[in-house]
Amino acid sequence: MQIILWSLIDQDVEDGKEMDYLQVFILKPSADNFNLQRIEQRQEMPDRLRVVSLDAGEPPISAKIFVIDSGEYSTMMLSNEY
Numbered sequence: 001m002q003i004i005l006w007s008l009i010d011q012d013v014e015d016g017k018e019m020d021y022l023q024v025f026i027l028k029p030s031a032d033n034f035n036l037q038r039i040e041q042r043q044e045m046p047d048r049l050r051v052v053s054l055d056a057g058e059p060p061i062s063a064k065i066f067v068i069d070s071g072e073y074s075t076m077m078l079s080n081e082y
Contacts, residue, residue, distance in 0.1 A: 001027070001037075001056060002076060008041055008052070009067060009074075020045045023067040029060035036060065 005025055012019060020043035030036035030053045037060040041050040064079035 001058075001061070004039070004054070004056065005065065005067065005076065008039070008050070017048075018046055019043065019069070021069045021071075023069075025065040025067070026063075027060070027065065028062045034060065 008025075009019075009023060022043065024042045026040040026042070028038050030038040032053070035055065036053045037056040037058075039052045039054070041052070042048070065076060066079055066082055067074060067076045
């Protein structure tokens with residue numbers, strides 16, 4: 001799942017999208033198909049929401065994950081670690 005989340009961020013950067021220093025990922029089972037992983041990627045500045053559903057090859061998980069970019073390095077952590 002970490003690789004998928006980093007790939008979503010990398011894709012946005014490659015596409016030239018303006019990125020906030022804080023990316024929030026909300027993971028949960030898809031409402032349409034409980035075998036699919038739903039990923040909501042949010043940021044505040046500029047305000048953006050992207051929703052992706054995929055078969056991750058594992059049972060879906062529920063979690064909130066923060067990715068914080070300090071400019072020098074990026075850190076991914078569970079929300080309860082913040």
